Amino acid sequence: LELAEGGRQHVDGRTALALVRSRHPEQLMDGQWVPAQVDPDGRASAAGQVMDALVDQVQGSVTRPWRLQRVAWAVTGALTVDDGTSAAELASLATLDVGPVSVLPVGAPVDGTLLRFPSPETRAALTAAGMTCGG
Structure with a gap:
C-alpha cells in the first residue's frame, strides 16, 4: 500500500x-x-x-x-x-x-503476545452499550 x-x-x-x-x-x-x-x-x-x-x-x-x-x-x-x-x-x-465504529480500549498485551484482557475502560464501554464481557 x-x-x-x-x-x-x-x-x-x-x-x-x-x-x-x-x-x-x-x-x-x-x-x-x-x-x-x-x-x-x-x-x-x-x-x-x-x-x-x-x-x-x-x-x-x-x-x-x-x-x-x-x-x-x-x-x-x-x-x-x-x-x-x-x-x-x-x-x-x-x-x-x-x-460511528468505535475501537474499545483494552489492556496491555500479555507477555509480548497479541493476547489482551478487558480493562476497566473496556468493561465500562461495553456496559454503556448494553453488553457484558466475561473474564
Whole structure:
C-alpha cells in the first residue's frame, strides 16, 4: 500500500483492505522510507475508519439504486448471511443508523503476545452499550 499524501483518501476496496491489513507501516521522510510510530491499536482504528467510510457509501447510495447495485456486487463475495435472510431484510440494513465504529480500549498485551484482557475502560464501554464481557 502506497499513498502519495497524508490525510483523507478515496481508495478502492483492494487498497482499503491493504490499509487494514498493514502490520508494519512506513512513511516517507526526507526521501527515505522509515518505520512509522507503532500504534498497538492502529489496525483496529484503520478498520474502524474503513467501516465508517463503507457505511457512509452504502447509506449515500440508498436514493441512487444504480450505485447501491454496484456496492451490492462489490461486497457479494465477502458477505455471508443466513439462508433465511430475504432481499428486503438486506435492503433494510442500508437505512440503519449504525453510528460511528468505535475501537474499545483494552489492556496491555500479555507477555509480548497479541493476547489482551478487558480493562476497566473496556468493561465500562461495553456496559454503556448494553453488553457484558466475561473474564
